[in-house]
Amino acid sequence: MAQPHRIVVVGTGLAGASAAAAVREQGFTGDVVLLGRDPRSPYELPALSKGILLRDADEPDWVRDEGFYAERGIDLHTGTDVRELHLGERVVVDGDGTRHGYDRLVLATGCAPRTLPVPGAELAGLRTLRTLDDALALRDVLGDGVPVVIVGAGWIGCEVAAAARKHGAEVTVIDPLPLPLHRTLGDTVAEVFRDLHARHGVTWRLGTGVAGFVGDEGVVTGVRLDDGTVLPAEVVVVGVGAAPRVELAKAAGLELCDSVPGGGVAVDASLRTSAPDVFAVGDIAAHFHPRYGRRVRVEHWANAKDQGTHVAGTLLGGAEPYTASPYFFSDQYDLGMEVRGLANPFTDDLVVRGDLAAAEFTAFWTRGGRVLAAMNVNQWDDGDALQALVDIQAAVSPDDLRNADLADLT
Structure with missing residues (x-):
């Protein structure tokens, strides 16, 4: 495979920024362009639901220090939406119409928070947690005695509940499953987390669905359960998972994969997509994992970091498969x-x-x-x-x- 002269990375999260940094660290001297919609320098997501919500930190963990990208000759474009991929022309078109040519392209577009298709979903004040701005805005409204309702008892819902209880909020968590984290941990281990939160004052509404949201003058004021009960709330957080941002890939005709939860962009063991010289990493990558003999898609921090770093070798002519085991961590109250x-x-x-x-x-x-x-x-x-x-x-x-x-x- 001929060496590229110009590499374009779409997505300025951990996966994309790691890919851009790694090609430089592996000696690539051509052009590197890094495009992403977030207005800030690339940052990692774990601190959003941990240190920042807990008020232990005011900034996330930055992927690289300020100045790194300019010093390494990485052309970083923050606050830039990419709207089209023209694979035949090897061109990426951003929201301003600027065309960015490439020899190799990496898609690292990440995930978007899921919403609930129920009445009231359009009300203002429904909160999700995906960006630094989301985290800073949410922590500003978590206070003593504030009624908080969290929809979803997955990792984000549980971590938000722990942070809200630290700040003295009155927290109720709703989930249609019988236990928090049930799909991931099963019955026995999930009970540990149910009991942990109950000891810290969280009210569970498990085995319960959401019928809709209620509001006043266009602003959410409560959550209607499927039994008709309305839970009043000053803060409502929707934490029902995230969907991979595959719109660009789909419009460009890349092969997608529906055999993994939520779907994704199909990539081989070395993170190549179905198109020549186009790769996908991080949350969107439905990766054929040699150890498991099937495709997996992993949304966690380590996968984004490690796949971003790994794909640099493939971009520069390598063919090593990505074989790392999925890894995840969480901190809730005194449990790590x-x-x-x-x-x-x-x-x-x-x-x-x-x-x-x-x-x-x-x-x-x-x-x-x-x-x-x-x-x-x-x-x-x-x-x-x-x-x-x-x-x-x-x-x-x-x-x-x-x-x-x-x-x-x-």
């Missing part, structure tokens, strides 16, 4: 946790090492005696061993997972 790997909590076997009641444990999900995923909760000494067990899908007995020195099992 990490998850490595990919499993189905409803069909795979759960093995628990430690004390669930004390929220100090490691959970393993196994299939056919092999470790597919591991989650450490308030235990921090075995990270390397857990990573190795998941990466090699180690064959380990339940008794050894519960009792043996984990480092000896790798």
Whole structure:
């Protein structure tokens, strides 16, 4: 594959910025153009629902220091919407009509918060959490005694609930599933998070759907449940997941994938799309993962960072597959946790090492005696061993997972 002279990256989140930085760090001396709609320099998302909402920080974690992009000759365009891809001409057209030619193109357009198609969804004041502006605006209204209703008991909903309770808000969380984080963690481990939030004063409305939002003079004032009950609220946060931004890819005729939740842009093991010299990374990439033998799409921080870095090698002529295990972390109240790997909590076997009641444990999900995923909760000494067990899908007995020195099992 001939070396490119000009690389264009669409998306200034962690994945896109990591790709632009990595090609420079790997010695590329041609043009690098980085285009994104956010008006700020590229930043990471985890702090939005953690340090910023908790008021422990006023800024996110920037992907690179101020000045990095100019110093490395990366042509960074913030506040720039890309509206068209012309693959045959190898041109990207931005919102001002400016045409950006490329030899290699990386799509890293990320996700957009999902909304609920219910009456009242158009009311002002319904909040989502995806950008720094979202986080700063939300934390300004979290205060002592403020009634907050959160729709959705996934990771974002739970982290927002923890931050709101720290600030003394009266928090109710609604979800149609029977437990928070149920799809990810299954029954037993999800109960730990239900009980954690209940101990900190969160009111759960689980197994309950939202029929609509109510308002006054065009501003939301409450949430109507499917049993007709209306929960008054000064703050309503909708945290029902995110949808990959695939509109550009679809309009350009790139192959999409509907076999992963939410869909995505189909890419091979090395992150190539169906079009020559076009790649996709991060939240939008439905990546064929060699270890799993199928496509997966991962929306978490580590995947964005690592795929962005990995694709630089492919852009410059490499062909190594991306094989990293999915990784995610969360902090809620005094509970910290990490998850490595990919499993189905409803069909795979759960093995628990430690004390669930004390929220100090490691959970393993196994299939056919092999470790597919591991989650450490308030235990921090075995990270390397857990990573190795998941990466090699180690064959380990339940008794050894519960009792043996984990480092000896790798």
